[in-house]
Amino acid sequence: MTANTGQIRAGQTHPARKSKVIVLTGASSGIGRATAVELAARGHKLVLAARRVDELGLLARQLDPTGVRVIAVPTDVTDDASRRALLAAAAAHFGPIDVLINNAGVTVEQGWWWDDADPLRVLRVNLESPIELIRLALPEMRRRDAGQIVNIGSVAGRVATNGVYSASKYGLRGFSLALRRELQGTGVTVSLVAPGFVKSEMTASARLPMPGPEVVAHAVADVLERPRAEVTVPKFYFAFVLLNTLFPAVGDFVVRRIIRRRYAHTSRTT
Numbered sequence: 001m002t003a004n005t006g007q008i009r010a011g012q013t014h015p016a017r018k019s020k021v022i023v024l025t026g027a028s029s030g031i032g033r034a035t036a037v038e039l040a041a042r043g044h045k046l047v048l049a050a051r052r053v054d055e056l057g058l059l060a061r062q063l064d065p066t067g068v069r070v071i072a073v074p075t076d077v078t079d080d081a082s083r084r085a086l087l088a089a090a091a092a093h094f095g096p097i098d099v100l101i102n103n104a105g106v107t108v109e110q111g112w113w114w115d116d117a118d119p120l121r122v123l124r125v126n127l128e129s130p131i132e133l134i135r136l137a138l139p140e141m142r143r144r145d146a147g148q149i150v151n152i153g154s155v156a157g158r159v160a161t162n163g164v165y166s167a168s169k170y171g172l173r174g175f176s177l178a179l180r181r182e183l184q185g186t187g188v189t190v191s192l193v194a195p196g197f198v199k200s201e202m203t204a205s206a207r208l209p210m211p212g213p214e215v216v217a218h219a220v221a222d223v224l225e226r227p228r229a230e231v232t233v234p235k236f237y238f239a240f241v242l243l244n245t246l247f248p249a250v251g252d253f254v255v256r257r258i259i260r261r262r263y264a265h266t267s268r269t270t
């Protein structure tokens with residue numbers, strides 16, 4: 001196995017839990033990969049989506065060599081035909097989808113967002129794609145009056161840090177909380193899981209102490225068993241969210257230090 005994401009425990013399942021059909025985007029690395037490992041170990045049926053075909057196929061085979069309980073569907077979540085093909089493949093293999101986890105995400109990794117050739121891709125992947133996938137999956141969930149939607153937000157959706165990335169995660173948070181209210185009284189639940197910094201490809205250049213992505217994977221698996229509107233993980237980030245809300249000047253100070261660290265080794269021009 002490849003992984004900075006913990007042991008794969010294929011075959012070690014918890015048969016007492018109800019096995020759900022779960023579509024998981026961004027499964028080829030980081031939080032998505034760790035979540036796939038965790039959910040497979042809990043006995044769920046998985047449809048793994050991301051663009052990197054080899055990583056995705058390898059992970060699916062590691063989790064389920066039979067190809068019965070875990071399948072890989074190469075997907076670009078920003079492409080409408082690809083999104084439709086993903087949900088069609090899931091339905092064809094497993095039948096109705098119980099859970100949609102919108103985890104795929106990107107940020108502007110190098111330099112300032114305004115110097116990037118296409119900063120709006122961050123909004124397309126992190127915000128538009130979850131909305132469009134939900135729009136495709138929701139009618140069937142509403143018909144059955146059952147389903148779960150889990151969106152992976154960020155502490156950067158509560159504490160403003162990086163312009164377009166925070167825009168995408170503030171947007172996803174607002175969308176998730178509102179959708180949850182719109183669906184109250186139906187059998188469809190909506191949860192937002194908001195991680196702080198955790199180790200992944202996205203944070204590979206960050207010089208901060210960080211836990212592994214498994215902490216987020218556990219939080220996601222837990223909201224599937226006990227749906228909640230919003231979960232911050234690791235929990236101590238909630239104190240930072242509160243501090244930033246009550247004392248924005250302290251938030252300014254801390255975020256300025258994070259930004260300085262981020263740009264310390266790049267050719268910043270402003």
Ligand SMILES: NC(=O)c1ccc[n+]([C@@H]2O[C@H](COP(=O)([O-])OP(=O)(O)OC[C@H]3O[C@@H](n4cnc5c(N)ncnc54)[C@H](OP(=O)(O)O)[C@@H]3O)[C@@H](O)[C@H]2O)c1
Pocket residue numbers: 025026027028029030031032049050051052053075076077078103104105106125126152153154155156194195196197198199200201202203213
């Ligand atoms: N790591 C952190 O500290 C942190 C903190 C807060 C929130 N988050 C959020 O957690 C989620 C996962 O990020 P991560 O940290 O695990 O980063 P990561 O290791 O870079 O994983 C990102 C995943 O998104 C997929 N992806 C990107 N663009 C895609 C597209 N157009 N179509 C389909 N899949 C796409 C990538 O797969 P392919 O490249 O194979 O397509 C990859 O599987 C993101 O939503 C991120 O914003 C992360």
